[in-house]
Amino acid sequence: MITEDDICNVHMMTEEEKYNLLKDVIIDYDRKEDNLIQILHMAQAIFGYLPTEVQHFIASQMDLSVSKVNSVLTFYSFFSTKPKGKYTISVCLGTACYVRGGKEVLNKLKDELGIDVGETTPDKRYSLTVMRCIGSCGLAPAMTINGKVYKQVNPNRIKRILGTLK
Structure with a gap:
């Protein structure tokens, strides 16, 4: 059985x-196709993202086609085929934040950062994403960094906020 400690120690x-x-993990989920999404979540927790090699491994272990595994992971936005940075910055572009x-x-x-949405800096320090709503409309515009909400952000605060992460 996989423990939380196993997942917490993957970096080592x-x-x-x-x-x-x-x-x-795949064995714990009985190699069932119905459990593919959970297995992909665990694989991403282990590797940080889902590169082609991991997709092939999952497919072979579950007796599925690689295209089946890839179609599921590319359908859902919470899976990534690219490595993420140490800090994931998500800017809310819901209606209140946008206006x-x-x-x-x-x-x-x-x-x-010198990157576009969906990209990671070459040093793997930052990844940039957008979200449609983070539930902080009264604090707009808002963004998150690794889940921490930053409220009433304006462009002049960006350097200072990034500076706190160094």
Whole structure:
């Protein structure tokens, strides 16, 4: 049985150990296609993202086609085939945030980080995403960094906010 400690310690594991852990996950989920989404979640927790090699491994272990595995993971926005940065910055572009300057906040982040939405900086420090609503409409514009909400953000605060992460 996979424990929470196993998932928390993946950063100290070798690639071989990660694949062995993923194999145990697949076995724990009975290699059933109905459990593919849960297995993909666990695989992403283990590897940080779902590269082609991991997709092939899952497909072979579950006796599924790679196209089946890939079609499920690309359908859902919470899966990633690219490595993420240490800090995932998500800018809210829901209605309230958008009309109160969310787009300008996003543009400033793009300029500061030198990346576009869906990309990660070359040093793997930052990833940039957008969300449609984070439930903080009264605090608009808002963004999150690794889940922490930053309220009433404006482009002038971006450098300072990023500076707190260094």
